[in-house]
Amino acid sequence: MTRTMPVAFKRSWLTVGLLFCLMFGTSAVAQTPPAAAAPAALALSAPETDASRRIDQSADILKQVETVIQSGDVAKKDLQAQQDKVAPLLSELQTLLGHLNAHRAAVKARLDQLGLPPKEKAPPENPQVTKERQTQQRDYERVDALFKRAKLLAVQAQQINDRIAERLRAQFTYSLLERGPSVADPILWMDVIAETPHALKTAQGAIGDWIGAINNRLPSWRAPAFWGLVLAVFVLYWPLSILAQRLLIPVSKNTKPSRLRKILAAWLVSAVIAGCPILAFLAVVGILEAFRQFDAPMQAVVHVLFNAVLSVALAAGLARGLLAPTHPNWRLLSLGNETSRHARATIVIVTLLTAASYLVFSLSVTIGADQIYQATLRGMGALLVALTIAAALWRNRAKECDSEDVLGPRVTPTRDWYGFLRVLLWFAVVAIIIAVLTGFMSLAGFLADQIVWVGGVSIVAIMSLILVEEVITTGCTPTAPFGRALISTVGLHRDSIDQLAILLGGAMTVAIFVTAILFVLAPWSIQATDLPTYLHAAFFGFHVGDITVSLSSLIMAIAIFVAGTMATRAVERWLEIRFLPHTRLDIGLRNAIKTSFGYLGFTLALGFALAYLGLNFEKLAIVAGALSVGIGFGLQTIVNNFLSGLILLWERAIRVGDWIVVGSEEGLVRRINVRSTEIETFDRVAVIVPNSNLISGVVKNYVRTDSTGRLQITLPINAAADPEKARDILLEIAKSQRLVLKDPAPFANFTSITASAFIFDLFCYVADVGTLGSVKSQLNFEIYRRFKADGLFAVPPPLSVVTLTGLEKFEPLLNKVINAASGNGLGSEKPTG
Numbered sequence: 001m002t003r004t005m006p007v008a009f010k011r012s013w014l015t016v017g018l019l020f021c022l023m024f025g026t027s028a029v030a031q032t033p034p035a036a037a038a039p040a041a042l043a044l045s046a047p048e049t050d051a052s053r054r055i056d057q058s059a060d061i062l063k064q065v066e067t068v069i070q071s072g073d074v075a076k077k078d079l080q081a082q083q084d085k086v087a088p089l090l091s092e093l094q095t096l097l098g099h100l101n102a103h104r105a106a107v108k109a110r111l112d113q114l115g116l117p118p119k120e121k122a123p124p125e126n127p128q129v130t131k132e133r134q135t136q137q138r139d140y141e142r143v144d145a146l147f148k149r150a151k152l153l154a155v156q157a158q159q160i161n162d163r164i165a166e167r168l169r170a171q172f173t174y175s176l177l178e179r180g181p182s183v184a185d186p187i188l189w190m191d192v193i194a195e196t197p198h199a200l201k202t203a204q205g206a207i208g209d210w211i212g213a214i215n216n217r218l219p220s221w222r223a224p225a226f227w228g229l230v231l232a233v234f235v236l237y238w239p240l241s242i243l244a245q246r247l248l249i250p251v252s253k254n255t256k257p258s259r260l261r262k263i264l265a266a267w268l269v270s271a272v273i274a275g276c277p278i279l280a281f282l283a284v285v286g287i288l289e290a291f292r293q294f295d296a297p298m299q300a301v302v303h304v305l306f307n308a309v310l311s312v313a314l315a316a317g318l319a320r321g322l323l324a325p326t327h328p329n330w331r332l333l334s335l336g337n338e339t340s341r342h343a344r345a346t347i348v349i350v351t352l353l354t355a356a357s358y359l360v361f362s363l364s365v366t367i368g369a370d371q372i373y374q375a376t377l378r379g380m381g382a383l384l385v386a387l388t389i390a391a392a393l394w395r396n397r398a399k400e401c402d403s404e405d406v407l408g409p410r411v412t413p414t415r416d417w418y419g420f421l422r423v424l425l426w427f428a429v430v431a432i433i434i435a436v437l438t439g440f441m442s443l444a445g446f447l448a449d450q451i452v453w454v455g456g457v458s459i460v461a462i463m464s465l466i467l468v469e470e471v472i473t474t475g476c477t478p479t480a481p482f483g484r485a486l487i488s489t490v491g492l493h494r495d496s497i498d499q500l501a502i503l504l505g506g507a508m509t510v511a512i513f514v515t516a517i518l519f520v521l522a523p524w525s526i527q528a529t530d531l532p533t534y535l536h537a538a539f540f541g542f543h544v545g546d547i548t549v550s551l552s553s554l555i556m557a558i559a560i561f562v563a564g565t566m567a568t569r570a571v572e573r574w575l576e577i578r579f580l581p582h583t584r585l586d587i588g589l590r591n592a593i594k595t596s597f598g599y600l601g602f603t604l605a606l607g608f609a610l611a612y613l614g615l616n617f618e619k620l621a622i623v624a625g626a627l628s629v630g631i632g633f634g635l636q637t638i639v640n641n642f643l644s645g646l647i648l649l650w651e652r653a654i655r656v657g658d659w660i661v662v663g664s665e666e667g668l669v670r671r672i673n674v675r676s677t678e679i680e681t682f683d684r685v686a687v688i689v690p691n692s693n694l695i696s697g698v699v700k701n702y703v704r705t706d707s708t709g710r711l712q713i714t715l716p717i718n719a720a721a722d723p724e725k726a727r728d729i730l731l732e733i734a735k736s737q738r739l740v741l742k743d744p745a746p747f748a749n750f751t752s753i754t755a756s757a758f759i760f761d762l763f764c765y766v767a768d769v770g771t772l773g774s775v776k777s778q779l780n781f782e783i784y785r786r787f788k789a790d791g792l793f794a795v796p797p798p799l800s801v802v803t804l805t806g807l808e809k810f811e812p813l814l815n816k817v818i819n820a821a822s823g824n825g826l827g828s829e830k831p832t833g
Contacts, residue, residue: 048103048142051096055149058089062156069164076168083164086157093154100147107140179439180375183383188376195373202367210301214293222291229287233280241276248272260470262330266321266463274317281309304362308355311452315351318459319344332466346392347455350385354452357381357445379441382448386432389425389451425451454520461516468508476501498582506574557609564605572598591656591672592649599646599674637692641675644691648672654694654701659769661700662689702769708741709769711776715783716757721792723750723758729790730762733782739775741765 065082068074074082114133118125181188215223248268257265285302323340324331331340357378364374428451435444475482478494486497572594580590648654649672658669660679667681677694679687702709717726727748734746744765752759762783766775787793 270321375441382444561609568601
């Protein structure tokens with residue numbers, strides 16, 4: 001039965017929510033160990049006597065924990081139990097310290113207000129004031145004593161917690177890096193083959209005893225009822241799961257869904273596929289509870305089985321939801337049908353092998369099998385996982401190499417994430433095989449478990465990122481209901497909605513990424529700092545003053561610096577591409593923000609890396625003092641240019657995109673770097689100018705405060721023409737141009753008169769100084785056309801030479817012109833002869 005997706009979503013949201021709550025709620029219950037007994041929460045408003053009682057209780061708990069950990073070889077389980085007792089004390093003592101410190105400060109303030117006692121020769125003060133001072137002094141001393149006791153206990157609790165963590169790290173390192181016989185050793189297999197019949201017989205006996213214990217605890221009619229209900233769960237699971245999938249996953253094959261509908265369908269499919277086996281297992285647990293068979297031994301068995309069922313169910317659900325092997329039009333990733341099917345099968349098989357290996361290993365530990373036998377089972381499970389992944393990778397490689405069903409040349413993508421994933425998986429496979437061959441079985445098993453765990457966390461993170469991105473993209477738009485509500489109620493601008501969506505998307509992406517990293521590191525919560533500590537002893541370390549320098553610390557510091565730099569570059573790129581283009585900031589201010597953030601991120605990354613090496617600010621000041629001599633001699637110019645670059649970024653006298661003139665160079669500012677500024681001339685030549693030259697020199701900026709530009713055209717007009725007509729034509733031509741501003745209006749000046757021409761200057765304004773050349777060209781074309789038609793161009797002087805012989809006949813005419821000019825006040829002298 002096929003329905004459209006919106007109807008299916010409306011009918012199945014409640015079911016999906018219940019499934020997810022049940023899945024994650026039971027997962028938390030199953031995976032979280034029972035909390036150790038801890039003291040009650042500290043009452044911050046309790047009187048001082050209650051605070052003293054709490055401090056005494058904390059001291060007793062710390063004394064008991066220290067007695068346990070000071071004994072001989074303590075098991076890992078016992079150490080974790082003691083750590084669960086100490087961890088709450090740390091936060092509670094810190095809370096109590098804050099309360100006591102505030103109380104002490106209040107009493108101290110009252111004492112300061114009362115002032116010091118009067119001197120011997122001073123007049124006596126009011127007895128009530130003296131009594132109040134004595135009371136407050138006693139209160140201060142009592143609270144100060146409690147504060148010091150609590151602080152001492154906090155330090156002691158931190159030290160005990162560090163010791164427990166160190167013991168746990170040492171145990172983990174020893175168990176993880178403990179070396180045994182290699183799988184290539186024939187003696188190992190002889191021992192395993194000899195041990196297997198006994199182990200199988202013991203396991204069979206343990207299972208039989210477990211079933212017999214259940215039957216013995218149940219009356220005659222309750223035992224068949226119990227096993228009948230358990231069998232009914234297994235019998236009804238298959239048809240009910242198929243029915244749930246058909247009712248809750250009605251995906252149509254003929255539609256072209258949007259990406260939002262795809263990710264919603266992926267989460268729905270994942271919830272249904274994973275929820276069915278989990279619900280079935282919880283039904284069996286409910287039957288155990290109903291028949292009162294859920295005792296302590298049963299809880300341990302259920303915990304192991306539930307982890308296995310949960311991992312396989314989630315792997316099957318997430319793989320099918322993300323890859324959609326049978327519905328290509330609903331697939332989120334750009335993979336082929338065959339690749340998707342093989343990838344889904346590989347994920348499920350690898351997870352199933354890991355879960356089976358975990359079950360077999362737990363059973364071998366329960367029956368008390370030999371440690372070498374346990375390690376061999378652990379290593380062989382990891383080897384099967386590695387071989388399965390290797391076979392899938394090799395098969396996928398063969399498919400890609402033989403695939404020719406494409407038209408045209410092959411196009412290589414800019415970022416091949418699948419190729420990067422394949423490289424990582426090959427590294428993991430090789431590491432597991434080497435670990436098994438060299439006898440590090442526990443390390444191989446741990447690596448196999450981490451492949452499954454990291455893969456599951458990565459799939460959930462990818463699906464979460466897609467869901468958040470699509471929900472924000474679809475919902476936070478000016479036309480969406482949510483966007484319209486923000487515009488109408490909050491009063492946000494339409495552009496602000498886009499900026500809010502980008503910021504929200506960036507924040508959610510960071511949150512999901514950080515959460516995924518924390519989940520990936522969850523199995524290393526105790527061991528993460530252990531491996532570097534353990535391997536640190538293998539490296540040659542030396543001391544420089546009170547700073548310990550070793551290869552591992554240098555590698556970690558470099559890794560911190562590289563990670564910080566990469567994060568800075570990523571945020572810079574996000575600012576440049578995603579956020580800043582959606583603001584109303586000009587391109588110069590965008591570049592200043594991006595560049596300044598880059599400087600800040602680089603400084604922080606360098607500071608964190610140096611802090612990891614133990615270089616605090618005092619030591620950095622010493623290093624800076626030593627470098628000051630070098631800066632004074634050889635690095636002065638570099639520092640000058642660097643500081644000048646910072647001034648340019650924040651003063652913004654010159655911005656990216658400005659049209660400037662520096663000396664004989666003229667062009668557009670393309671980039672302001674740490675040391676220099678790049679200018680691109682109009683000949684497409686890059687000119688690198690030191691920043692200090694721009695700060696100390698004279699720079700002409702055409703667009704510093706305004707991009708408006710003025711152009712000037714000088715024209716000679718025929719002296720026989722009417723100058724007013726020429727002025728009107730020039731203004732008419734200027735006003736007819738589209739790019740010429742109306743305000744300020746164009747104007748023409750009658751600048752000078754020559755014997756053969758009138759000189760006019762036409763002035764116009766344009767909004768963008770970059771269009772001066774094109775506007776001037778258009779005006780020149782139009783002026784030429786109109787002036788030629790009206791005969792306004794100045795007539796050039798004749799090329800023939802007038803001899804003095806024929807000049808006498810023009811003398812009477814010239815005298816008349818001069819006399820007329822003198823009579824009008826235009827001449828001052830009368831020419832002679």
